[in-house]
Amino acid sequence: MTLTVARTTNRPPAPDAPAIPGPRLLAHMHPPGVVSGTWQSLAEHRTRYPRPPTPRAKPWTELIDAADQAGLRGRGGAGFPTAVKMRTVSRGRGRPVVLANGTEGEPASYKDKLLLTYQPHLVLDGALLAAAAVGADRVVIGVEQTAPDALAAMGRALAERASVEPAGIPVDVVATPAGYVTGEETALVQFVNGGPALPTTAPPRPFEKGVGKRPTLVQNVETLAHVAQIARNGAAWFRQSGTPDEPGTALVTVTGAVVRAGVIEVPMGTPLETIIERAGPVGRWAAALVGGFFGTWVPAAQFNLPFSRAGLAPAGASPGAGIVIVLPHGACGLSETARIMAWYAGETAGQCGPCIFGLPALAGEMAALSHGPVPAQGLGRLQRWASEVEGRGACKHPDGAVRVLRSALRAFPHDVERHLQGQPCGGSFALPVIPVPRAARNPAGR
Amino acid sequence: MARDTETLEVEPIACVGHGVCAELLPEWIRLDDWGYPIIRKEAIPPELMVQAKWAVSNCPALALHLRRKKA
Numbered sequence: 001m002t003l004t005v006a007r008t009t010n011r012p013p014a015p016d017a018p019a020i021p022g023p024r025l026l027a028h029m030h031p032p033g034v035v036s037g038t039w040q041s042l043a044e045h046r047t048r049y050p051r052p053p054t055p056r057a058k059p060w061t062e063l064i065d066a067a068d069q070a071g072l073r074g075r076g077g078a079g080f081p082t083a084v085k086m087r088t089v090s091r092g093r094g095r096p097v098v099l100a101n102g103t104e105g106e107p108a109s110y111k112d113k114l115l116l117t118y119q120p121h122l123v124l125d126g127a128l129l130a131a132a133a134v135g136a137d138r139v140v141i142g143v144e145q146t147a148p149d150a151l152a153a154m155g156r157a158l159a160e161r162a163s164v165e166p167a168g169i170p171v172d173v174v175a176t177p178a179g180y181v182t183g184e185e186t187a188l189v190q191f192v193n194g195g196p197a198l199p200t201t202a203p204p205r206p207f208e209k210g211v212g213k214r215p216t217l218v219q220n221v222e223t224l225a226h227v228a229q230i231a232r233n234g235a236a237w238f239r240q241s242g243t244p245d246e247p248g249t250a251l252v253t254v255t256g257a258v259v260r261a262g263v264i265e266v267p268m269g270t271p272l273e274t275i276i277e278r279a280g281p282v283g284r285w286a287a288a289l290v291g292g293f294f295g296t297w298v299p300a301a302q303f304n305l306p307f308s309r310a311g312l313a314p315a316g317a318s319p320g321a322g323i324v325i326v327l328p329h330g331a332c333g334l335s336e337t338a339r340i341m342a343w344y345a346g347e348t349a350g351q352c353g354p355c356i357f358g359l360p361a362l363a364g365e366m367a368a369l370s371h372g373p374v375p376a377q378g379l380g381r382l383q384r385w386a387s388e389v390e391g392r393g394a395c396k397h398p399d400g401a402v403r404v405l406r407s408a409l410r411a412f413p414h415d416v417e418r419h420l421q422g423q424p425c426g427g428s429f430a431l432p433v434i435p436v437p438r439a440a441r442n443p444a445g446r
Numbered sequence: 447m448a449r450d451t452e453t454l455e456v457e458p459i460a461c462v463g464h465g466v467c468a469e470l471l472p473e474w475i476r477l478d479d480w481g482y483p484i485i486r487k488e489a490i491p492p493e494l495m496v497q498a499k500w501a502v503s504n505c506p507a508l509a510l511h512l513r514r515k516k517a
Contacts, residue, residue, distance in 0.1 A: 201457050352458035357480035388478050394459045 022241055023265040024249050025119060025225050039153055042160045045121040051165070052125055052231045059090040059135035067133075067227060069235035071247045076101055076183075076220030077294060077321040079309055082227065085217060088207050090134040092215025098131045099192065099211055100141040102150065102221040103176050103183035106292045107343070107437050108323045111251035111263045112221050116143060116150035119225065120157035126224030128167055129231045134217050137169050141221075142188050145175040180293075180347040184395045185210075185218040187349070198349045199395035220321070222251055242268035246308045250322050254279040256288070256433055257328035268319075269306040276303065276326055284329035287411050289434065291320025293340050294400040297333060297411035316407060325434055332427035334415050335370040337408035339436045342367070344401035346438075355398040358389035362405060369419050370428050378420060379409070451489035452512045454498055460509035467510050470501040489515070 027048065040048075055063070068083035089096045100123065104112040115123060127139045143151050154173045161167060174192055176182050182197040189210045191197035210216025219227075226248055230238050239247040246268040252275055255261045259280030266275055272288065285300040290307075296317035298305070305311050309318050327333055341363035348355045365382040368374055375381065382405075390402045409416055415425055454474065456467075463481040473494060475483045490498050490512075502510045 199459075201459050353461060353463050353480055353482035354458065354478060357482075358478070361479070385479070388484060392458060392482070392484070394457075 022249070022267070024229055024241070025115065025122065025222070025251060026263070026265045039117070039156070040119060040121055042121055042157070042164055045119075049122060049125065049228070050232065052129055052228055055129070055132035058132065060129075060132045061090070063129060063133040063227070063231055064090065066230050066235045070226075070230045070238040071235075071245070072223065072226055072230060072238065073246065073309075074220055075222040075226070075250060075322060077106075077291075079318065082219065082223055085207060085219070086130065086134050089136075089215045089217040092208060094214040096131075096134045096136040096215045096217060097211040098127055098134065098136045098139045099185075099188065099206070099216050099218045100127045100139065100221050100224055101183060101185065101188060101218055102141060102143045102154075103188060104144060104147070104321075105178075105180040105183040106294060106321050106323065107180075108253060108255055108289075108292045108325050108434070109321050110253045111322055113147045113150045114263045115221055115225060115251065116147070117153045120153045121161075122225045122228055123154075123221045124157055124161065124167075124171070125231075126221075126226070126228035127171070127219075128169075130217060130219060130224055130227050131169060133227075134215075136217065138211070139167070139169060139171040140192055140211060141171065141173045142176050142183075142192065143173060144178055144182065146178045151175055179349075181349045181395060181397055184397070186395065188218065189216060198351060199393075199397075201394050222322075243306070243308055243310070245310055250307070250319060252307065252319075252322040252324060253292075254324045254326070256324075256326035257282040257285065257331075258326050266307065269308045269311055271303070272298065272305055272307050272312075272324065273303040275307055275324055279324075279326075281326070282328055286327045286329045286331060287333055288327060289325040289336075289404070290315075290317045290323070292323035292325065293343065293404065295320045295323060296403060296407040297327075297337070299411045300329075316410070327433055330427050331430065331433045332370065332415065332425050333408055333412040334366070334419060335424075335428040336432065336434050337404060338363070338366040338370040339432055340404055340434065341401060343436045344397070344404075348397060349395070352393040352398075354389050354392035358385060358392075359398060359401055361385055362389065362401060366405060366408075369416070371424060372419070372422055374420050374422065379416070451515050452495070452498075453487065453489055453515060454485050454502070455511050455513050456483055456485060457509045457511065460507050462507050462509075464506045466504050466506060467501040470504060471497050474498065475501070483510075 064086045072082040073079045102112050102116050177197050184199045186200040187197050189206045192211050206216040206218050242248045249265050253263050287299045290298045298315045302315045345359040345363040386402045389398045468475045468477045475485050
C-alpha cells in the first residue's frame with residue numbers, strides 16, 4: 001500500500017492559523033524548528049516522559065480506575081471506553097494477553113505509523129502498563145508489514161530496552177499482511193494465533209477468547225500511548241484537555257486539499273475548521289471525508305462542528321480513527337466515493353456472500369452514477385442493495401462501505417440530481433483528489 | 447409468565463448461499479439478489495417453530511442456527 005501522507009508534522013503552522021494548545025503524544029515534534037523524523041532513544045524518551053510508576057499489584061486495578069476516571073476512549077475507530085474493556089479482560093477466564101493494534105489499514109491514516117516510528121517507547125510504556133493493569137503475561141504488537149519504518153523502530157526500541165529496562169514479560173512484534181480487514185480485531189487475533197488474517201465469526205469476542213484462547217485486550221497503539229500518559233500524570237491531568245464527555249487529545253491525519261498534509265494532535269472537540277485551517281487550505285472547500293474511508297462525508301457548511309463523537313453526530317459522522325480528507329471546491333464527491341467503493345469491493349476478505357457480491361454491485365452502481373449511463377431504475381436499486389448489504393457480514397467491512405456511500409448521497413444532493421439527469425459535474429472527469437491504494441487483496445470468489 | 451424466545455441467525459462466513467432455508471421457510475427467510483438469506487430478526491412465532499428447526503437441520507453448510515433469548 002502506498003502511503004498517502006507526507007511526514008510534515010514539524011512544519012510551522014500557517015501564520016494566521018489558530019493556535020492549538022498542548023500536544024501530548026507529539027510534544028517533541030510540534031515545536032517549530034525541531035527536526036522531524038527523530039527517532040526517540042530510550043534515554044531521550046525518558047527526559048520527556050519519565051519512567052512510569054511501577055505497578056503495585058497484579059492486576060493493577062488502580063490504573064483501570066484511572067483510565068475510567070480519565071474517560072479514555074479507544075482511538076482506533078470504534079471509540080469504546082478503554083476501562084470497560086480492561087476490566088472485562090482482567091476478570092476473564094485465564095491469564096490475559098495485551099495485543100497492541102498498530103496495523104492501521106485505513107488508507108488515509110498515518111497517525112499510528114507516526115507514533116510507532118517516532119514514539120515507539122511511549123507505545124511500549126502504554127502496552128506494558130496496560131499489561132500490568134489487566135494482569136497479562138504477554139504483549140503482542142501488530143504492525144503492518146508495509147510499514148518497514150514502524151517495524152524497524154519497534155524492533156530497535158525493544159532491543160534497547162532489553163538491557164536497560166527489561167519488560168519482565170515477553171513482548172513480540174508481529175508483521176501483519178497488508179489489507180484493510182487485517183486490522184479488524186478478530187482477524188488480527190486469528191493471524192497471531194497462526195491462522196489467516198481474516199475476521200472470524202464472533203462471539204466469542206477477543207476480550208473473552210483471543211490470543212491463545214486467552215482473554216485479550218486489543219487496543220489501538222495511540223490509545224495505549226494515552227494509557228501511559230494517564231498512568232504518569234493522572235486522570236485529572238488527562239481531563240484538562242478535550243471535552244468533559246470526551247477528554248484528552250487525539251491524533252488527526254489531515255490530507256486532501258491542504259498544504260501541510262500530516263498528523264496533528266488536537267484536543268477532542270476542536271472545531272473541524274480549526275483542524276483544516278491548521279493544515280493550510282487550498283482554495284475553497286466542498287466537503288471533508290471525516291473518519292477516513294470508513295467515515296462520513298461532511299459538507300463544508302458543517303465545518304464548524306467540533307471534532308468529537310458528540311460534536312460530529314449532527315452530521316452523522318464520528319472521528320473514527322482520526323482522519324480528515326479535505327475535498328476542494330469543484331471536485332466531484334460522487335466520483336471520489338465511486339473509487340472508494342471500488343476499493344471496498346477489492347478489500348473484502350472474500351468470506352461472506354453479501355460482502356463478496358454486494359460490494360462490487362454497489363461499486364458498479366456508484367461508478368454508473370459518477371460517469372453514467374445511469375441505470376433506468378435510478379437510485380432505487382442502489383439504495384435497496386445498500387440496505388440489504390448492511391449488517392450482513394461477519395465484520396463491519398460492508399457496513400463501512402454502505403455508510404460512506406449513503407453519506408455521499410446525503411452530502412452532495414445537487415450533484416446526485418445532475419448526475420441522474422445525465423449531466424455529471426466537471427470534477428467527475430478531473431484527476432482524483434483522494435488517493436485510493438490498489439486493493440491489497442482480491443476476493444477471487446470461491 | 448414470559449417464555450424464552452428464539453431467533454434464527456446465519457453464520458455469514460459459513461453460508462454459501464444454497465438457498466434451502468428460504469425454500470423451507472419462505473415466511474421468515476428471503477434471498478437477496480445473490481442468493482444469500484435475509485432473515486427476519488424478530489422472535490420466531492410458535493406456529494413456525496417446526497419449519498424453523500427443519501430449515502436449521504437441512505442447511506447443507508450447517509450455517510443456520512436457532513438462538514435462544516432469555517425472557
